[in-house]
Amino acid sequence: MPLPLQPERSVVTVCAYCGVGCALEAQTRAGRIVRMLPWKEGKSNHGHSCVKGRFAYNYYNDPDRVRTPLIRDSIDEPWREASWDEAIAFAAAGLRGVQQRHGVRSIGAVSSSRCTNEEIYLTQKLARAVFGNNNIDNCARICHSPTQFGLSATIGAGAASQHFDSILQADVILVVGANPTEGHPVFGSLLKRRVRQGATLLVIDPRRTETVSSPHCQATVHLALRPGTNVLVLNSVAHVIVTEGLYREAFVRERCEWPEFERWQALVSDPRYAPEVAGPEAGLDPEAIRTLARRYAAGPNSAIYYGLGVTEHSQGSTGVMCLGNLALACGMLGREGVGVNPLRGQGNVQGGSCLGSWPHVYSGYRFVSDPEVRASFEAGWGVALDPEPGLRLPNMFDAAVGGDFRGIFIMGEDPVQSDPNQNHVIAAMRNMEFVVLQDLYRNETSKYAHVLLPGSSALEKDGTFTNAERRVSRVRQVVPPLAGLQDWEVVVRLMNAMGYATQYRDAGEVLLELASLTPAYSGLSFELLERVGSAQWPVDAKAPEGTEVLHLERFPRANGLGTFMLTGYVPTTERSSERYPLLLTTGRILTQYNAGTQTRRSANSQWHPEDVLEISAADAIARGIRDGEQVQVSSRFGSTQLKAVYSQRVNPGVVYTTFHHAESRVNALTSDRSDWATNCPEYKVTAVEVLRVAAPAGVSAASTQASEVLA
Numbered sequence: 101m102p103l104p105l106q107p108e109r110s111v112v113t114v115c116a117y118c119g120v121g122c123a124l125e126a127q128t129r130a131g132r133i134v135r136m137l138p139w140k141e142g143k144s145n146h147g148h149s150c151v152k153g154r155f156a157y158n159y160y161n162d163p164d165r166v167r168t169p170l171i172r173d174s175i176d177e178p179w180r181e182a183s184w185d186e187a188i189a190f191a192a193a194g195l196r197g198v199q200q201r202h203g204v205r206s207i208g209a210v211s212s213s214r215c216t217n218e219e220i221y222l223t224q225k226l227a228r229a230v231f232g233n234n235n236i237d238n239c240a241r242i243c244h245s246p247t248q249f250g251l252s253a254t255i256g257a258g259a260a261s262q263h264f265d266s267i268l269q270a271d272v273i274l275v276v277g278a279n280p281t282e283g284h285p286v287f288g289s290l291l292k293r294r295v296r297q298g299a300t301l302l303v304i305d306p307r308r309t310e311t312v313s314s315p316h317c318q319a320t321v322h323l324a325l326r327p328g329t330n331v332l333v334l335n336s337v338a339h340v341i342v343t344e345g346l347y348r349e350a351f352v353r354e355r356c357e358w359p360e361f362e363r364w365q366a367l368v369s370d371p372r373y374a375p376e377v378a379g380p381e382a383g384l385d386p387e388a389i390r391t392l393a394r395r396y397a398a399g400p401n402s403a404i405y406y407g408l409g410v411t412e413h414s415q416g417s418t419g420v421m422c423l424g425n426l427a428l429a430c431g432m433l434g435r436e437g438v439g440v441n442p443l444r445g446q447g448n449v450q451g452g453s454c455l456g457s458w459p460h461v462y463s464g465y466r467f468v469s470d471p472e473v474r475a476s477f478e479a480g481w482g483v484a485l486d487p488e489p490g491l492r493l494p495n496m497f498d499a500a501v502g503g504d505f506r507g508i509f510i511m512g513e514d515p516v517q518s519d520p521n522q523n524h525v526i527a528a529m530r531n532m533e534f535v536v537l538q539d540l541y542r543n544e545t546s547k548y549a550h551v552l553l554p555g556s557s558a559l560e561k562d563g564t565f566t567n568a569e570r571r572v573s574r575v576r577q578v579v580p581p582l583a584g585l586q587d588w589e590v591v592v593r594l595m596n597a598m599g600y601a602t603q604y605r606d607a608g609e610v611l612l613e614l615a616s617l618t619p620a621y622s623g624l625s626f627e628l629l630e631r632v633g634s635a636q637w638p639v640d641a642k643a644p645e646g647t648e649v650l651h652l653e654r655f656p657r658a659n660g661l662g663t664f665m666l667t668g669y670v671p672t673t674e675r676s677s678e679r680y681p682l683l684l685t686t687g688r689i690l691t692q693y694n695a696g697t698q699t700r701r702s703a704n705s706q707w708h709p710e711d712v713l714e715i716s717a718a719d720a721i722a723r724g725i726r727d728g729e730q731v732q733v734s735s736r737f738g739s740t741q742l743k744a745v746y747s748q749r750v751n752p753g754v755v756y757t758t759f760h761h762a763e764s765r766v767n768a769l770t771s772d773r774s775d776w777a778t779n780c781p782e783y784k785v786t787a788v789e790v791l792r793v794a795a796p797a798g799v800s801a802a803s804t805q806a807s808e809v810l811a
């Protein structure tokens with residue numbers, strides 16, 4: 101076995117995978133990365149990492165990387181190589197041409213939460229200041245826009261109230277719709293550590309995940325609810341808290357709007373939310389709901405952590421409001437060990453939310469329709485800005501199918517694979533006249549593109565990421581960009597080619613500009629981050645080195661008080677039926693990341709060579725499905741094939757899969773239903789049927805299999 105190479109230099113940067121944002125030391129030799137080590141000084145990881153950050157980095161020089169700009173006049177033609185200048189000019193002319201033919205609002209832009217804060221900021225500027233409209237979106241909306249909406253509505257800030265280490269002061273940990281031991285492994289280890297020290301773990305999740313039960317971590321209560329019933333169950337928990345008088349009246353009277361509390365109290369006191377009524381509807385033991393509610397309210401320090409299992413629902417925003425309401429009612433905000441904390445999926449989802457990549461708000465969550473705010477951006481950018489909110493990506497797709505939206509710039513996203521209702525997305529992409537894609541690899545979306553610009557990975561550029569605890573850290577260039585330009589430089593070139601003259605010396609100068617227009621980031625600079633390592637926003641004149649715990653004395657609302665939102669339960673219209681009797685829900689595993697674009701190009705793929713369908717033995721046997729057999733999974737929207745695996749992690753009536761392999765086409769199944777407030781797709785509930793693809797020779801009767809399995 102060859103000896104490990106000795107490094108010549110090392111650079112401390114941030115892992116680009118999950119929202120923990122571990123600080124890593126990248127060691128290089130002769131311009132290649134030879135080792136990635138967890139950085140002891142990292143404030144979010146304290147010298148720990150997982151198998152993704154530690155080992156899955158070789159994608160940066162994978163042979164499949166796009167290394168030269170590619171252009172073509174039609175998606176039916178082969179690609180031809182181009183210089184950067186030629187490709188940028190071609191892209192600019194193509195996008196402007198669409199606008200000349202179909203109007204200023206006929207094009208838009210999408211950035212990614214894998215991009216740096218600076219790139220996300222510049223892409224919104226591209227749409228607003230250069231395209232002249234507010235058609236800008238980011239995958240942060242696809243996963244966590246309900247967080248922004250739901251937490252802002254209740255506690256005034258759509259972000260984690262705590263720092264990760266705060267969990268070490270928690271007596272009770274409530275995890276809802278998240279599986280941190282696999283999705284956020286380093287934070288998951290911290291959680292396990294606290295549970296081993298004696299904290300009570302409560303979990304609400306349809307699946308018996310590793311977080312629920314593993315050798316070092318056992319939940320005291322696990323509510324394995326039927327997918328789609330989060331709001332019903334959380335209202336039922338609230339019902340117990342208010343009807344048994346478990347709320348903290350002193351906190352509510354002092355820190356919250358009391359009349360709103362009374363209105364909410366009346367709503368959740370309704371008998372329909374009594375555990376004895378709601379429990380059976382959600383597939384739960386009523387006594388387990390009561391136990392969970394009493395343990396959470398008792399604290400004394402109870403902390404909530406939640407994930408996409410809350411947000412990716414038709415009532416995703418309502419579910420987040422339920423959590424804000426619970427924390428306010430029980431006085432679980434404003435100190436260490438408590439709080440409401442979204443576990444962000446991608447490395448920079450928080451930055452994707454903060455920095456203006458949504459159609460209705462500029463960076464800092466300030467409305468484009470507000471004349472005063474708009475004037476500050478017009479002064480900063482030197483152009484008049486459109487006061488009308490623009491289109492979200494699903495609306496862009498709808499408009500494309502309808503013929504009103506004809507061109508798009510996509511940075512670091514693969515919506516054809518990642519977005520729901522894949523067939524509709526493909527129809528939209530086909531209908532566009534001009535598509536510019538910037539990405540590391542050819543992907544499903546590049547099949548419909550006219551320009552493919554080489555992207556640069558987080559290992560090849562400078563900038564910042566904001567992790568799930570609001571921590572802004574330096575992304576430092578470890579190796580040169582494979583195709584010569586960092587992503588932010590490409591956006592700036594496109595701006596100039598489209599007639600908006602602008603220049604930045606480096607990414608640090610972009611950070612200074614965004615800080616000048618984004619109050620919570622106003623104190624940030626590369627110099628500060630060099631000095632303090634990382635800082636949690638708000639970083640401003642009052643908190644020049646950042647803020648670990650929010651809401652200590654007041655909530656960031658006009659009157660400083662928290663408020664209660666009414667959270668009536670409205671069942672999703674995506675329901676099981678005779679034809680589609682099972683509910684499919686999805687999630688991720690430790691070794692892979694999202695669509696697998698990067699992790700599958702590493703040895704990590706050996707741990708998870710394919711997505712499989714977890715199905716209860718009872719449901720499988722009823723359909724004559726053998727363990728390990730290929731099955732057809734069909735929904736009202738499409739179908740795909742997966743290998744079925746018997747699982748005790750899912751209850752009968754529920755099936756589960758991951759989405760790390762494009763070939764699995766899981767999003768061919770998912771509906772285009774979305775959160776009522778934010779359009780966040782309802783990925784977590786899809787009614788399906790699962791059938792055998794073909795009966796293996798000599799096997800016919802389900803009863804035969806039953807005897808094999810149950811023996």
Ligand code: SF4
Nearest residue numbers: 115117118122150153
């Ligand atoms: S994937 Fe997440 S937990 Fe793992 S090393 Fe990267 S940031 Fe840390």
